[in-house]
Amino acid sequence: MSQPALQRVAVVTGGIGGLGTEICRQLAQAGRKVVAVDLAARDERIAAFRQELASFDGAITFEAADVSDFDSCQQLTTRIEQQHGSVDILVNAAGITRDASLRKMSPQQWHELMRVNLDGVFNMCRNVVEGMTARGFGRIVNISSVNGQTGQFGQTNYSAAKAGVHGFSMALARETARKGVTVNTVSPGYCDTPMVAAVSAEIRQQIIADIPVGRLGTPADIARAVSFLGADDAGYITGANLPVNGGYFMSF
Ligand code: NAD
Numbered sequence: 001m002s003q004p005a006l007q008r009v010a011v012v013t014g015g016i017g018g019l020g021t022e023i024c025r026q027l028a029q030a031g032r033k034v035v036a037v038d039l040a041a042r043d044e045r046i047a048a049f050r051q052e053l054a055s056f057d058g059a060i061t062f063e064a065a066d067v068s069d070f071d072s073c074q075q076l077t078t079r080i081e082q083q084h085g086s087v088d089i090l091v092n093a094a095g096i097t098r099d100a101s102l103r104k105m106s107p108q109q110w111h112e113l114m115r116v117n118l119d120g121v122f123n124m125c126r127n128v129v130e131g132m133t134a135r136g137f138g139r140i141v142n143i144s145s146v147n148g149q150t151g152q153f154g155q156t157n158y159s160a161a162k163a164g165v166h167g168f169s170m171a172l173a174r175e176t177a178r179k180g181v182t183v184n185t186v187s188p189g190y191c192d193t194p195m196v197a198a199v200s201a202e203i204r205q206q207i208i209a210d211i212p213v214g215r216l217g218t219p220a221d222i223a224r225a226v227s228f229l230g231a232d233d234a235g236y237i238t239g240a241n242l243p244v245n246g247g248y249f250m251s252f
Helices: 018-029 043-052 070-083 107-117 119-135 146-150 156-179 201-209 219-229
Strands: 009-013 033-038 060-064 089-092 138-143 181-188 241-244
Touching (some): 009 018, 009 119, 018 033, 033 043, 043 060, 107 119, 107 156, 119 138, 119 156, 119 181, 146 156, 146 241, 181 219
Parallel strands (some): 009 089, 033 060, 089 138
8 A cells, every 4th residue: 555645634433442442443554643633521531542543643633522413524624624634544443333123113213313323423523524525525424224224123223324324425526526525435244342241142143144254343344444435545435335245245
């Protein structure tokens, strides 16, 4: 992979999460200046994140913002531009679940999830895309999910938002393609992270039995795909979805 001529600034939302932390690490290893963005309220995790990635010596920093809040994202973008430079790479990995079968799902569970998982993608992209197109370079990678591709019991909200993320990405890819900005999604399958650890041991075993590769995905598996799509020389891949699911759901 060719080294970028200048140090690009990469922003990773959900940056202190199970997948986000490893995405930050791999982007920093690829020579990016990384800003991890997450909720301010997660004090303990923020401290642990700083310790885990201390060896990167300032190449990874933390900024607090709520992606569900447009103004918070606008202020975040201004702060990052002042402190680190223009945003060249945006990875939208912030996400939540609010599982319930539709008969039992409250409007609050629906709206809370949409505000983070779908509005969050709009709020961040809307604030950085103009700068990217003006400078003629940008890489946007939105984290979707295999459950957005297949639908999942108890996840009408999550599946709708994640399918929506890919529709959004394809539309934005068309709007920015001539300006050097690519927009893609990565759709992880089931990964060994706190989100999946919350599932009962019995269901976990069932899930693993259905994965052709025979194991859960690792954060490194997902970060590899993000780093690939975020590379300077990945400019001819846009509007694509890259599934990283161990063969759990195969399609073309
Ligand atoms: P995680 O819960 O470990 O990380 C998500 C992060 O998003 C957390 O750090 C959380 O604090 C942050 N976040 C939540 N709401 C936020 C907000 N309003 N503003 C800013 N940050 C906010 O989950 P993860 O496993 O790392 O998942 C990362 C992404 O990958 C999510 O979008 C998730 O839907 C998707 N995904 C995960 C899996 C999996 O198996 N773990 C599978 C498919 C897709």
